[in-house]
Amino acid sequence: MDKNNVLKNKNFDIKNIKVIQAPLAGISDIVYRNHIRHHSKSCLLSTEMLSSEALKNVPNPKIADFKQVEYPLSFQIVGHKPDLMVNAAKLLKERASVIDINCGCPVNKVVKSNDGSGLMKTPELAYEIAKAVKSAVDIPMSVKFRLGWSQENKNFIEFGKLMQKAGADFVTLHGRCRSDLYSGISDWRAIGELKKELDIPVFANGDIKTVEDAIKCLEITKADGVSIGRGLMGDFTLASRIEHYLLTGRIIEEPNxxxxxxxxxxxxxxxxxxxxxxxxxxxxxxxxxxxxxxxxxxxxxxxxxxxxxxxxxxxxxxxxxxxxxxxx
Ligand SMILES: Cc1cc2nc3c(=O)[nH]c(=O)nc-3n(C[C@H](O)[C@H](O)[C@H](O)COP(=O)(O)O)c2cc1C
Structure with missing residues (x-):
């Protein structure tokens, strides 16, 4: 493997992370992540989801490029076949601080083959994948998921417990169901319910757009940290401003x-x-x-x-x- 494909600093501890930049397909590319890193030295950056099917044919795609300065950096993989997910995790582990499994993506072209939040309909398969990925890598593994497939089928507590049993080092919960797509609001109280049930760190995701939102979300959920998607899209300073507040209790104004x-x-x-x-x-x-x-x-x-x-x-x-x- 090319030397440039090895992330040098492997000294990653999730306990030091308060803010995760959530994976965003078509958005969180190498440029985006590096701009966020310029403002925050400590947040966990995340790649866009990488298809385990695509990695089978193209093991070193441009989308998986990174810079050393991005450490700590999570690589997210998506798929529903345990062998392909293991293959993807093995291909990426040298460059990753964390391998994250996507069980949250709601879009039709992903869930139609049971990938992303489709896996919430088959928790046993998600468990098999998470367990196999965890055994295949010597770095932390995490899982990002939603409340469930639909309002009538919320299984996030059972699902979270299964991911913990499979060896997840932490989880991120987006407080919506797959059927909500991005409508309504993220249910932070539900994230708080999961936090009470798990021993591993839980990160709260959904609708955190300001430092004040992060404070309120952490108060409600008692989560170990927050995961931010769209809130960073027009303001690369948000992660660092949240971290600054958590460290000092002082709020830095958003850029004008x-x-x-x-x-x-x-x-x-x-x-x-x-x-x-x-x-x-x-x-x-x-x-x-x-x-x-x-x-x-x-x-x-x-x-x-x-x-x-x-x-x-x-x-x-x-x-x-x-x-x-x-x-x-
Ligand atoms: C354009 C776009 C792309 C996304 N791509 C991914 C992805 O690749 N992997 C994933 O787990 N979630 C993905 N998500 C979901 C986000 O990571 C996040 O869970 C969701 O946007 C809610 O958080 P937010 O309100 O902070 O944006 C995507 C969301 C958007 C809007």
């Missing part, structure tokens, strides 16, 4: 619009370096709404931004938005 636009421009530049201008600008269209969410007329501006095709056009438009927002 000027700072967020500066952050966005750096993000775009790095994506362009990775993907080229055409694809980099296309990729970034998913982020604009998050970065400018607090601006008056945000959705109108977003509609303009997503039509643009070059860095210069985006930069000029963002400068204009900033001037208008500051009343210049």
């Amino acid at each position: 619009l000027e700072e967020k636009i500066r952050m966005l421009l750096c993000h775009i530049e790095d994506e362009i370096e990775l993907r080229g201008e055409i694809n980099g600008i296309k990729f970034m269209r998913k982020f604009y709404g998050f970065y400018i969410s607090k601006v008056k007329n945000a959705s109108k501006y977003r509609q303009v931004l997503v039509q643009l095709e070059t860095f210069d056009e985006v930069k000029q438009t963002l400068d204009g938005i900033l001037c208008l927002s500051l009343g210049n």
Whole structure:
């Protein structure tokens, strides 16, 4: 294996982690993770989910690239075949601080083959996979799951206990069912119920968008830490600001619009370096709404931004938005 595919620092202890950057397919690429790491030295970064089927044919895909500075870094795998999941975990273990098993993804193309949250319908199979992955790697293994397949079939307590029995070193619970997709709100009280039942650390996930949300979520759930997805999409400082509060009891204000636009421009530049201008600008269209969410007329501006095709056009438009927002 290429030396660059070995994560040098293997000294990882989940007890030191308070914030996990949640895996986001099509979002949490190497650029995204490195920007978060720039602000937080200690949060646990996560790759997007990596398909165990795809890894069978392409064992060293570009999507699994990483930088040493990303330590601690979790690699998430998705699939429903124990042998392929073990193969994926073995392929990735040298570069990972943690191997995370995806039992939460709700999208049709994933659950139709019983992957992601589809595994919550077959807890015995999820158990077999988790146990086999744990025995195949000498690093921590974790599982991310939801409350259950549907409101009528919530099995997160039983599921969490099974994952613990399978050897999971920690779990992350998103307080929604598969049938909710992303509607409604994450049920933090349910996450608190799981926390009471398990001996391993439990991380609370869903709808944490501010430091205040994290404080409230931790109060309600008594979880060991929080896992943040969309909250980081327009503000790379959120993980570090939560960690700062937990360490000092002091809240650092969220970046203002000027700072967020500066952050966005750096993000775009790095994506362009990775993907080229055409694809980099296309990729970034998913982020604009998050970065400018607090601006008056945000959705109108977003509609303009997503039509643009070059860095210069985006930069000029963002400068204009900033001037208008500051009343210049
Ligand atoms: C665009 C997008 C992609 C996602 N991709 C993944 C993924 O690859 N693996 C996973 O476990 N969850 C994935 N999720 C779910 C998130 O990790 C997280 O559980 C969910 O967004 C709720 O947390 P949040 O409210 O902090 O965003 C994805 C969510 C979104 C919105």
